[in-house]
Amino acid sequence: MDKLEGLQMFIRFFMRMLQARLVGQLDGLVVSHIEQVDDLPAGLGVWFQDQFKDRKLENQTTLNLLHCLMEFHMKEAASIAAKEIKKLHLFKMKLSVVDCAAMHYVLQFSQHKQQELNMGYSNIGNRGLNRLRPILHRCESFYMCGNDLGPEGVLELWNDLEHNTTVEELYLDITGITERGTESIVNCLGKNTSLKKLIIVGNDIGEYETGREEFHSGLDDSLYDSLFPDLHRLIFEITSCKLVVFDGRRSTANITEVSLQFLKTSTARAMVDATVKSDILLSVYIISFLIGLPANLLALYAFSVKIRSKPHPMDILLLNLTISDLLFLMILPLKMHEAASGMAWNLPDFLCSITSFTFFSTIYTSSLLLMAVSVVRYISVAFPITYHKLHKPVYAVVVSAVVWLISAGHCSITFITQHHPSLASKNPDANVCYENFTERQLEILLPVRFEIFFMLCLVPLLISIYCYLRCILILYSRPRISQMQKQKAIGMALGTLAVFFICVVPYNLSHLVGYFQGASPKWRYYTLLFSTFNTCIDPIIFYFSSSAFRCGSEKSIFRKFRPKVAGSQRPGTSTGQD
DSSP: OOHHHHHHHHHHHHHHHHHHHHTTOSGGGSSOOSOOOTTHHHHHHHHHHHHHTTSOEEHHHHHHHHHHHHHHTOHHHHHHHHTTOOEEEOTTOOOOHHHHHHHHHHHTTOSSOEEEEEOTTOOOHHHHHHHHGGGGGGEEEEEOTTOOOHHHHHHHHHHHTSSSOOOOEEEOTTSOOOHHHHHHHHHHHHHOSSOOEEEOTTBOOOOHHHHHHHHHHHSOHHHHHHHOTTGGGOOOOSTTOOOEEEOOOOOTTOOOEEEEOBOSSOHHHHHHHHHHHHHHHHHHHHHHHHHHHHHHHHHHHHHHHHHHHSOOHHHHHHHHHHHHHHHHHHHHHHHHHHHHTTSOOOSOHHHHHHHHHHHHHHHHHHHHHHHHHHHHHHHHHHOHHHHHHTOOHHHHHHHHHHHHHHHHHHHTHHHHHHHOTTTSOOOTTOOOSSOSOOHHHHHHHHHHHHHHIIIIIIHHHHHHHHHHHHHHHHHHTOTTSOHHHHHHHHHHHHHHHHHIIIIIHHHHHHHHHHHHHTSOOTTHHHHHHHHHHHHHHHHHHHHHHBHHHHHHHHHHHHTTTSOOOTTOOOTTOOSSBO
């Protein structure tokens, strides 16, 4: 077949597909309209076979090839091509009934069983499931997680898999299995001799005792005792539920692994809670980004101009604090994407590690730099002569470098837990970022978080409290200082401490609670919202902490509205620390 004939055939194929879909005629997609030509089916079959060969098919390319084979409606071509279709990975593809019809048409000619058929979160529905029913029993691993089939759809699926099936692993997470479907599950386990792994996590199959009794009535005592030895330890909380795996002896059902989750509340409630959490996070991220980015860019400009003309230790520390906030804001769009995706991470893994590292390290860099600012203020008030001797920019640069190293060293645990060979998760379907840790990961992570709570939160907080309280007492003991300056000092102290208590302490308390509970508390995500708002509060501290920021920001904002007069600096305005 030359190129011209191939082009003409594809034009006819696409025009016919478009026409049939516009009028809603599904049957028109599976009726042959192509005259058989000598050697044409074999040639097409070989070409499609080459496309399917030696690759794990996925996404839209797979569907396009399947649709082409269905539109040609040549059994010989489909039979040749189907020989190389061993795995179909259509995760989150939002499959239509037409897509399912194309899959059914091609796979029915396959002479071997499929190694894997993954249609998780594909919104397949019962109509699509009906199209696939004749071929579902011919695969080893079958993923239907995240498709709300309802009781009727689940019942039909179990009926299809009850006899003459080769399915060894069946994933039915969050598929709408209810108490009505429990009896069907038991019947299938009793008659199916191939099933070895069953996952039904996240389905509302009734109360604890009901689910236990239903399974007990359908399985013999030896299998039941081996599958459910610790059923009373199941955890009911949706937001912190643990996957419970039971390993049992081979019996009538030949089950070697079963994963179950009995929930008191429905799956729909869990989905709603997850959606609400995502919406709240996304809203806070957007607000923080829109406010924090321009404010911190203005601060960066002001401090850069001031440091180039006359570097001051306080300005250097605040410049580093600004850089920390800007780094946080740079990765915030990735966190927005995560929240908009329902807390699912569908970006490359290395971006997850970089995002997590930057997200957490900048939080602790800010707390340490705020502590350094409080120490500088205390020394300047309590020991003015010593402060004058140490009033060199190089010392502030060294302190800033040490702060960055300490923060980066502690937060490198994000890379270790995700990429160290002995700790990395082996779950290939995990689609979350720095969540759902394994027991081995938690053994390392929780003690590190516990240490971070003390070293990067509690110690800086106590030092800052001491320094600011001493500053206030010293200033009030000096009668020559005006009342306005004293009130300003109190305001600065309370403002900085408020940042600690509102933005830093709540999130770090989750480290302490998680260490004693053995898992991250479910309210941990919401404490991060306060840490995110820190990028909006820091510029306010900059404004009152440094005349360089006040002068620079005012000149930048009002430059177009005020006449430019040489030497117009306000009388008495210091170029350094107020």
